[in-house]
Amino acid sequence: MPGTATLVLLETTTTNLRSASLPAISAARKLAQANGGPLVGIVIGSGIGAAAQDVARYVDKVLCCDNAALAAPLAETWAPVLVAAIKKIDAAALVASATSTGKDVLPRVAGLLGAGMASEIVAVTGAKTFRRPSYAGNALTDVEVLTPVVVATVRQTEFPPAAPVAGAGGVEPLEPGSIDTLGSEFVALHASKSARPDLTEAKVVVSGGRGLKDAANFKVLEELTDLLGGALGASRAACDAGMVPNDLQVGQTGKVVAPELYFAVGISGAIQHLAGMKSSKVIVAINKDPEAPIFQVADYGLCATWESTVPPLIAQIKAVKAAG
Amino acid sequence: MKILVPCKRVPNPDLKLKVANGSVELAGTTWQVNPFDEYAVEAALRLTEKGKGGERMGEVVVVSIGPKDTSAQLKQLLAMGANRATLIAGDDSELDPDRVARILRAVVDAEKPDLVIMGKQAVDGDDNQVGQILAAALGWPQATFLASILLAADGKTATVTREVDAGVEERHVRLPAIMTVDLRIIGKKAVRNEALAPATAEWEDTQRLASLKGIMAAKKKELREIAVESLGVAGGILVKTRHHEAPPARKAGVKVASVEELVAKLHNEAKVI
Numbered sequence: 275m276p277g278t279a280t281l282v283l284l285e286t287t288t289t290n291l292r293s294a295s296l297p298a299i300s301a302a303r304k305l306a307q308a309n310g311g312p313l314v315g316i317v318i319g320s321g322i323g324a325a326a327q328d329v330a331r332y333v334d335k336v337l338c339c340d341n342a343a344l345a346a347p348l349a350e351t352w353a354p355v356l357v358a359a360i361k362k363i364d365a366a367a368l369v370a371s372a373t374s375t376g377k378d379v380l381p382r383v384a385g386l387l388g389a390g391m392a393s394e395i396v397a398v399t400g401a402k403t404f405r406r407p408s409y410a411g412n413a414l415t416d417v418e419v420l421t422p423v424v425v426a427t428v429r430q431t432e433f434p435p436a437a438p439v440a441g442a443g444g445v446e447p448l449e450p451g452s453i454d455t456l457g458s459e460f461v462a463l464h465a466s467k468s469a470r471p472d473l474t475e476a477k478v479v480v481s482g483g484r485g486l487k488d489a490a491n492f493k494v495l496e497e498l499t500d501l502l503g504g505a506l507g508a509s510r511a512a513c514d515a516g517m518v519p520n521d522l523q524v525g526q527t528g529k530v531v532a533p534e535l536y537f538a539v540g541i542s543g544a545i546q547h548l549a550g551m552k553s554s555k556v557i558v559a560i561n562k563d564p565e566a567p568i569f570q571v572a573d574y575g576l577c578a579t580w581e582s583t584v585p586p587l588i589a590q591i592k593a594v595k596a597a598g
Numbered sequence: 599m600k601i602l603v604p605c606k607r608v609p610n611p612d613l614k615l616k617v618a619n620g621s622v623e624l625a626g627t628t629w630q631v632n633p634f635d636e637y638a639v640e641a642a643l644r645l646t647e648k649g650k651g652g653e654r655m656g657e658v659v660v661v662s663i664g665p666k667d668t669s670a671q672l673k674q675l676l677a678m679g680a681n682r683a684t685l686i687a688g689d690d691s692e693l694d695p696d697r698v699a700r701i702l703r704a705v706v707d708a709e710k711p712d713l714v715i716m717g718k719q720a721v722d723g724d725d726n727q728v729g730q731i732l733a734a735a736l737g738w739p740q741a742t743f744l745a746s747i748l749l750a751a752d753g754k755t756a757t758v759t760r761e762v763d764a765g766v767e768e769r770h771v772r773l774p775a776i777m778t779v780d781l782r783i784i785g786k787k788a789v790r791n792e793a794l795a796p797a798t799a800e801w802e803d804t805q806r807l808a809s810l811k812g813i814m815a816a817k818k819k820e821l822r823e824i825a826v827e828s829l830g831v832a833g834g835i836l837v838k839t840r841h842h843e844a845p846p847a848r849k850a851g852v853k854v855a856s857v858e859e860l861v862a863k864l865h866n867e868a869k870v871i
Binding site: 349375379384388420502526527 | 609611612614615617622634694695696699718719721722723724725726727728729730731733734735737738739740741742743745755757759760761762763764765766767768769770771772780781782835836837838839840841842843844845848851852853854855856857858860861863864865868870871
C-alpha cells in the first residue's frame with residue numbers, strides 16, 4: 275500500500291507558478307485531507323529554481339526536477355520523472371490541472387504505473403472517489419479508482435484558485451534519472467499573440483459562432499470584448515470555418531470557461547458548445563433564430579441579428595460606463 | 599506503411615441524453631463512429647494516398663472493441679477505404695481506458711503497425727486517456743491532439759503540430775508512435791506523406807463519406823471478429839463507474855426585446871456591467 279502523501283504537478287515559467295495550476299492545488303489539498311498526509315508539489319523544467327520557491331508558498335513541500343533536457347513538457351520525459359517522484363514520497367495520488375500538458379502527461383503516468391485515472395474531475399468526494407462530467411457535460415459521473423495510486427486531472431473552472439498558505443514548504447531537488455525522449459523533439463510553440471486575458475481565466479468572455487459568417491466580422495466582437503476587458507472565444511463551427519484560430523474554441527473539445535459574464539453571439543448552442551460554457555454565471559445570447567437551443571441556457575436572450583445589436587450594445591455599454 | 603486505427607462506437611452525440619436511476623439510458627439511441635476516430639481514419643487514409651500513378655501505398659487497419667453489432671461501424675470505415683477490420687467482441691461495461699489500452703497493446707503486438715492513429719477522446723466517456731496509456735504500455739513516443747502530420751519521405755519520422763492551450767506546438771516524432779488527432783486534422787493540407795504526395799497535394803476539407811463504390815468494395819474486405827478473451831490480456835478495470843446523474847438545469851432565463859433592455863438588465867439586475 276502507498277503512503278499518505280498527495281503529489282500535485284505544478285506548471286511554471288522559469289520564475290513563477292502558472293495560474294492555470296492554482297485550481298489543481300485546491301483539488302489536491304482536498305485530496306490530501308482525505309489521504310491524511312502532506313501535499314507535495316512537483317515542478318519540472320529547466321532553470322526553474324525561482325519558480326520552485328514561488329510554488330513553495332502553496333504546498334507543504336516542493337520537489338524540483340531541474341534539468342536542461344526537461345525544458346519542454348514532453349510526456350516521454352516528464353512521465354518517468356513523475357513516476358520517480360510518486361515512488362520517492364510514496365504518494366497515494368497524483369493531481370494536475372487539465373491543461374493541454376496535464377491531459378497529455380498524466381495518462382502516460384497512469385499507464386506506466388498501472389494506476390487508475392479520473393479525467394477532468396469537478397469534485398473530490400473521497401480519497402478514491404471523484405465526480406466528473408461525461409457525454410459533453412450531459413451527465414455527471416461518480417467514479418471510484420480501484421488501484422492503490424490514484425491519478426486525476428482537474429477541471430480548472432470547478433475549483434477555486436488556491437491561495438498561499440502560512441509556513442512555506444521547503445524545496446528538495448529530485449534527480450530525473452536517465453532521460454530518454456524516445457525521439458520526440460519540441461521544435462517551437464507558435465503562440466497566439468493576444469493582450470487579452472486567458473480565455474479560461476477571463477471574467478468576461480465574448481464568443482462568436484457560425485452566424486458571424488466571416489473572420490472580418492469578429493472585429494466588432496473584439497471591440498465588445500476589449501470594452502469589457504474580456505477574452506474572445508468562438509464555437510467549433512467558427513473555428514472549423516477558419517474565422518478564428520482553434521485555441522479560441524469553447525466547448526467539449528475546446529476550452530471550458532466559467533466567467534462572470536458570457537456572450538454567445540451568432541451561436542446556435544450545440545450540445546458540444548454548451549458543455550464548455552454552461553457553468554458561466556450570467557449568459558447572454560444574441561441570435562436571430564428564436565428556436566436556437568442557446569436560448570434555453572441563456573439568462574438573457576435577445577432574438578436579433580448581431581449586425582443590428584452588437585454596435586448599439588457597444589455604444590450603450592460605453593454610456594453606462596461613462597455614467598459610472 | 600501500415601497504420602492501425604483504433605475506433606470506438608459512441609451514441610449519437612446530437613441526441614438528448616437520457617440520465618435516470620443512476621445510469622445513462624442508451625436503449626433506442628443510434629450508434630456511430632466516434633467523430634475523432636473517423637478523423638483518424640481519414641488522416642490514415644491520406645498518408646497512403648496521392649502517390650505517382652494514383653495507387654494507394656500502404657495499409658490502414660481499423661480495430662474496435664465492443665458488442666458484435668459494432669461491425670456496422672467497422673463496415674462504414676471499410677467503405678471509407680480502410681483495408682481490413684478487426685472487431686474484438688466484448689462487453690462495454692467491462693472496459694475502462696486502461697483495459698482498452700491493454701487490449702489494444704495486444705493488437706499492436708500482433709499487427710506490428712508503423713503507426714497508430716486515433717481520436718484524442720471519445721465523445722461519450724470524454725476520458726482522453728487511451729492513446730497516452732497505450733503509448734506508455736508500448737514504450738512508444740506519443741503525439742497528442744494533432745492538427746497536422748507531415749510524414750517524412752523515409753517513413754521513419756514525422757513533423758506534427760499539436761493544439762495546445764497557448765496556440766500550436768510543433769514537434770518531431772520518431773516512428774513507431776501513437777498519434778491522437780484533434781479537429782483540424784481533416785483540413786485540406788493537414789496530413790501528407792512526403793514519400794507519396796507532392797507539397798501541392800490537397801484533400802477535401804472534411805472526412806470522406808463512404809461512396810457507393812466503396813460500399814461495394816467493402817463487401818469483399820476482411821472483417822475479422824475475435825473474442826476479447828482470446829487475446830489473453832490479464833487484469834480488469836482500474837476505474838469503476840458508480841453512478842450517473844443529470845447535471846442541474848440552469849434556471850429559465852428571460853427574453854429581452856431590445857439592446858436597451860439588455861443593457862439595463864445587465865447593469866441593474868445582474869450587475870455585471
